[in-house]
Amino acid sequence: xxxxxxxWSGIPGRGEFVRLALExxxxxxxxxxxxxxxxxxxxxxxxSESTHPAFAPPYLxxxxxxxxxxxxILLFLGExxxxxxxxxxxxxxxxxxQLTIADLVAEIHDSHHPVAGxxxxxxxxxxxxxxxxxxxxxxxxxxLGYFDRVLTxxxxxxxxxxxxxxxxxxxxxxxxxxxxxLPRTMRQLEKRYxxxxxxxxxxxxxxxxxxxxGSGRRQPFNEEGIFRHYPELDx
Amino acid sequence: xxxxxxxWSGIPGRGEFVRLALExxxxxxxxxxxxxxxxxxxxxxxxSESTHPAFAPPYLxxxxxxxxxxxxILLFLGExxxxxxxxxxxxxxxxxxQLTIADLVAEIHDSHHPVAGxxxxxxxxxxxxxxxxxxxxxxxxxxLGYFDRVLTxxxxxxxxxxxxxxxxxxxxxxxxxxxxxLPRTMRQLEKRYxxxxxxxxxxxxxxxxxxxxGSGRRQPFNEEGIFRHYPELDx
Numbered sequence: 001x002x003x004x005x006x007x008w009s010g011i012p013g014r015g016e017f018v019r020l021a022l023e024x025x026x027x028x029x030x031x032x033x034x035x036x037x038x039x040x041x042x043x044x045x046x047x048s049e050s051t052h053p054a055f056a057p058p059y060l061x062x063x064x065x066x067x068x069x070x071x072x073i074l075l076f077l078g079e080x081x082x083x084x085x086x087x088x089x090x091x092x093x094x095x096x097x098q099l100t101i102a103d104l105v106a107e108i109h110d111s112h113h114p115v116a117g118x119x120x121x122x123x124x125x126x127x128x129x130x131x132x133x134x135x136x137x138x139x140x141x142x143x144l145g146y147f148d149r150v151l152t153x154x155x156x157x158x159x160x161x162x163x164x165x166x167x168x169x170x171x172x173x174x175x176x177x178x179x180x181x182l183p184r185t186m187r188q189l190e191k192r193y194x195x196x197x198x199x200x201x202x203x204x205x206x207x208x209x210x211x212x213x214g215s216g217r218r219q220p221f222n223e224e225g226i227f228r229h230y231p232e233l234d235x
Numbered sequence: 236x237x238x239x240x241x242x243w244s245g246i247p248g249r250g251e252f253v254r255l256a257l258e259x260x261x262x263x264x265x266x267x268x269x270x271x272x273x274x275x276x277x278x279x280x281x282x283s284e285s286t287h288p289a290f291a292p293p294y295l296x297x298x299x300x301x302x303x304x305x306x307x308i309l310l311f312l313g314e315x316x317x318x319x320x321x322x323x324x325x326x327x328x329x330x331x332x333q334l335t336i337a338d339l340v341a342e343i344h345d346s347h348h349p350v351a352g353x354x355x356x357x358x359x360x361x362x363x364x365x366x367x368x369x370x371x372x373x374x375x376x377x378x379l380g381y382f383d384r385v386l387t388x389x390x391x392x393x394x395x396x397x398x399x400x401x402x403x404x405x406x407x408x409x410x411x412x413x414x415x416x417l418p419r420t421m422r423q424l425e426k427r428y429x430x431x432x433x434x435x436x437x438x439x440x441x442x443x444x445x446x447x448x449g450s451g452r453r454q455p456f457n458e459e460g461i462f463r464h465y466p467e468l469d470x
Contacts, residue, residue: 072330
């Protein structure tokens with residue numbers, strides 16, 4: 001087993017961005033969240049690591065390397081498995097896009113948890129209503145408009161040149177997540193920004209991704225993760 | 236002129252993390268924010284870029300390269316100017332730390348803007364009071380405790396091995412910013428986490444950084460940026 005992914009069980013969460021990259025490479029990996037007592041194993045492992053500890057999951061073990069932070073893991077996998085261009089222009093571009101996706105993901109999370117991740121949604125519903133309105137009216141149009149312009153300018157259906165990159169896989173998952181969490185908002189936005197359906201379908205058709213999506217390894221969205229469907233936060 | 240940094244004028248903001256790295260390298264660079272009509276120039280430049288547009292400032296021009304996202308710019312400068320180890324173990328570690336610093340910086344920003352960046356603080360004071368309490372009581376102790384453990388484990392006073400990295404320069408700026416924004420909270424936290432003063436002073440003593448801090452190029456903190464001093468959000 002070449003790689004081991006450590007992440008919370010029961011949600012796609014940020015671990016899913018790493019899973020999609022691992023699945024696309026076809027390299028075998030252990031998904032600790034899918035093993036018995038996965039969370040306990042991870043928490044014990046996090047306590048034992050003293051040289052390069054992760055602040056939070058996900059993190060990836062690759063031989064002696066321990067790599068934390070989602071976008072950093074993807075940077076590593078992108079270099080090793082050609083999920084990003086090799087030249088400076090392309091590899092920094094893909095990473096820039098990934099970090100922008102990470103910012104968007106954090107904003108989506110905070111739309112239902114604007115006060116504290118450690119409090120329940122029910123304890124911050126009033127604040128969430130205000131923040132979710134800002135997400136729907138300002139932030140999502142800004143982010144999706146940006147990625148739509150990038151996809152249009154590239155012309156290939158991919159974010160960087162003519163090949164799939166880890167940023168494309170991540171943006172696919174964001175589209176899936178937003179369609180789950182805010183279906184009415186997304187239906188309107190996808191009428192304005194037409195490149196997302198194309199990117200989404202191109203990723204979903206890739207043989208290894210299609211096999212993964214149809215497998216038991218792909219975990220469904222739910223109201224514990226980043227993308228939560230609270231109808232009152234949608235249009 | 237080898238590099239040009241594009242960022243908003245009038246605040247240190249996220250541009251400051253890039254400035255500190257550029258200053259440490261000693262390479263000449265144009266700081267567009269410090270030139271006449273800097274914001275106008277930047278906005279015109281952002282509109283004209285179609286291949287690798289930035290979602291938001293800062294971004295750096297380096298010859299034909301245009302690189303956005305703070306941590307990505309630092310990854311680039313770290314490789315070019317030995318502000319990070321060359322080996323995989325070290326370079327992914329420093330980037331992991333930088334992305335954790337970026338998460339912390341976003342949380343600090345959102346403590347005074349928990350609803351929307353586009354609204355005034357005065358329009359979200361109630362929400363900010365709740366979120367700032369969570370920042371003081373839970374998040375800052377968690378983040379600072381983490382970095383303190385890392386510094387203690389490394390033993391060198393630096394976050395990665397025996398040399399300064401771009402993450403050290405960024406953490407220095409976070410310490411400066413937190414001392415400005417939340418002085419009473421920081422006095423308490425620095426009693427518990429004693430490595431920060433050492434790191435801060437080691438960075439401040441580096442000849443090029445010391446020269447920069449004493450120059451007119453270093454912009455002061457104010458209530459327009461990330462680190463804002465609102466006494467009611469402090470202890």
